[in-house]
Amino acid sequence: MAILEVNNLEKHFGATRVLEDISFDLEQGKALAIIGSSGSGKTTLLRCLNFLETPDQGTISVGGNIIFDAANHRSQTDAEIRKKRLHFGMVFQSFNLFPQYTALKNVTLAKELLARERPDFKSNKKAILEEIQQEGLELLTKMGLEQRASHYPNQLSGGQQQRVAIARALALKPDILCFDEPTSALDPELTGEVLRVIRGLVEQKTTMIIVTHEMAFARDVADEVMFMDKGVIVERGPARSVIENPQEERTQQFLAGY
Amino acid sequence: MFLTVIGALNEGFLQTLKLFFVTLLGALPLGLVICWGSMTRFYPLRWLCRFVVWVIRGTPLMLQLYIIFFIPGIVMDQSPWPAGESGRFLACAVAFILNYACYFSEIYRGGIQGVPRGQQEAGQVLGMTKVQIFVHVTLLQMIKRIVPPMSNEIITLVKDTSLSRIISLQEVIWAGQAFLKTSHGYSGLLWPLFFTGVYYLVFNGLVTLLLGRLEKKLDYFS
Numbered sequence: 217m218a219i220l221e222v223n224n225l226e227k228h229f230g231a232t233r234v235l236e237d238i239s240f241d242l243e244q245g246k247a248l249a250i251i252g253s254s255g256s257g258k259t260t261l262l263r264c265l266n267f268l269e270t271p272d273q274g275t276i277s278v279g280g281n282i283i284f285d286a287a288n289h290r291s292q293t294d295a296e297i298r299k300k301r302l303h304f305g306m307v308f309q310s311f312n313l314f315p316q317y318t319a320l321k322n323v324t325l326a327k328e329l330l331a332r333e334r335p336d337f338k339s340n341k342k343a344i345l346e347e348i349q350q351e352g353l354e355l356l357t358k359m360g361l362e363q364r365a366s367h368y369p370n371q372l373s374g375g376q377q378q379r380v381a382i383a384r385a386l387a388l389k390p391d392i393l394c395f396d397e398p399t400s401a402l403d404p405e406l407t408g409e410v411l412r413v414i415r416g417l418v419e420q421k422t423t424m425i426i427v428t429h430e431m432a433f434a435r436d437v438a439d440e441v442m443f444m445d446k447g448v449i450v451e452r453g454p455a456r457s458v459i460e461n462p463q464e465e466r467t468q469q470f471l472a473g474y
Numbered sequence: 475m476f477l478t479v480i481g482a483l484n485e486g487f488l489q490t491l492k493l494f495f496v497t498l499l500g501a502l503p504l505g506l507v508i509c510w511g512s513m514t515r516f517y518p519l520r521w522l523c524r525f526v527v528w529v530i531r532g533t534p535l536m537l538q539l540y541i542i543f544f545i546p547g548i549v550m551d552q553s554p555w556p557a558g559e560s561g562r563f564l565a566c567a568v569a570f571i572l573n574y575a576c577y578f579s580e581i582y583r584g585g586i587q588g589v590p591r592g593q594q595e596a597g598q599v600l601g602m603t604k605v606q607i608f609v610h611v612t613l614l615q616m617i618k619r620i621v622p623p624m625s626n627e628i629i630t631l632v633k634d635t636s637l638s639r640i641i642s643l644q645e646v647i648w649a650g651q652a653f654l655k656t657s658h659g660y661s662g663l664l665w666p667l668f669f670t671g672v673y674y675l676v677f678n679g680l681v682t683l684l685l686g687r688l689e690k691k692l693d694y695f696s
Contacts, residue, residue, distance in 0.1 A: 266598075266599050267598075267599075268595055268598065268599065294603070294604070298601050298602075298603065299601070301598070301599060301601060302601045304599070305599070306595075306596075306599040308592060308595070308596065310590075310592055312590075312592035312593060312595065312596035313596075314593065314596070314610075314611055315615065315695040315696055316614045316615060316618075316695045325600075325610060326597075326600035326601060326602060329602055329606050329610065330601060368694060368695050369695070370695060370696045384600070385599075385600075388600060388601065
């Protein structure tokens with residue numbers, strides 16, 4: 217069964233229609249790459265999934281439950297929205313690490329804040345925080361950053377910062393991890409180390425949506441590729457076949473540039 | 475003679491310091507409230523806050539001191555301020571807090587708006603509440619950004635306290651000026667008035683040092 221179902225999503229910025237009738241689903245454990253030129257709506261789509269933008273129409277379901285419905289979104293409380301957005305994790309193009317915290321604290325902060333809402337937090341504070349620390353360290357180790365846990369973001373390279381950001385998103389165990397052009401701010405050498413990490417996540421069957429301009433990476437690593445243009449999904453299919461043998465003319469034109 | 479004058483000036487400077495700290499204590503949080511007000515999406519409140527900031531920043535503090543001290547008494551028949559030095563101090567404190575809160579609010583606003591939008595978004599997608607985002611993500615980055623402009627404003631505040639002289643608050647300038655006529659048995663002394671400058675200079679030196687240290691302490695991140 218599909219873990220994610222998006223139906224008829226639509227988004228306008230003023231008079232400009234940025235997303236038009238977007239419908240797709242995603243199986244558990246699959247990686248979907250979204251490609252397309254700038255302004256095609258890829259990033260807006262990810263931002264809608266993470267509730268950073270509010271779609272004007274449509275629904276989003278995770279695991280069979282509707283978590284967003286444009287028809288009754290306004291009646292939701294902040295707390296409900298906050299809980300529902302945790303189905304998704306987000307890795308930004310510009311990392312957006314918190315500069316005043318160490319790599320480890322970046323990873324653990326949100327979890328520590330969430331833990332405060334647990335009924336047993338007061339009585340168990342020390343053990344809970346220690347466990348969160350431990351998990352944070354394990355995640356950083358998984359990212360190859362165990363030596364960098366106590367470094368501040370400005371002491372890390374771009375590639376290291378992005379790996380911390382990935383660990384930070386993973387810390388909350390989202391159902392679906394979203395990447396918004398995770399390597400666009402990196403030079404080719406650093407791009408490699410971040411892509412290796414993402415490749416590792418694919419092998420572990422992490423459900424992911426990756427907006428990317430790295431065609432070879434999309435072809436080799438993603439299970440499926442979706443090409444967007446002017447706010448609509450033009451073509452979607454198995455990664456290799458879409459990239460190497462696109463059916464739609466617009467997809468062919470776009471891919472000819474790579 | 476010197477020791478007598480210094481004693482009198484010290485007493486005046488104590489009042490100066492009191493006004494300085496009370497103003498800071500009141501204006502720092504009030505400024506934050508006005509700052510929120512001037513950024514809220516509830517437009518009536520936003521326009522009200524921006525109007526108040528416009529009026530307060532657009533008129534001289536000296537005039538505001540006169541108005542706050544005298545107008546309530548004229549309107550209400552009887553001055554709401556207690557008689558004597560304590561009443562004058564209270565009026566001064568109200569005027570200074572209001573005035574400085576408006577300046578601080580604009581500095582805060584610049585500081586908050588200077589924190590990249592992506593920081594808030596990162597907090598949002600991690601499920602933080604608005605308050606958590608402000609306290610744990612934005613606040614320290616904002617403080618780092620506002621330390622230099624705040625230093626300027628705080629140093630100005632040290633010197634602006636002397637304006638309270640116009641409603642006869644017995645601060646250090648008043649104490650120095652008193653020796654021009656007669657004070658503590660001495661008459662016609664000119665130097666005590668000029669000597670008050672040393673107090674401001676030394677105290678501002680300390681303030682500069684302290685804020686410089688804070689700035690350095692926040693240097694560890696960018």
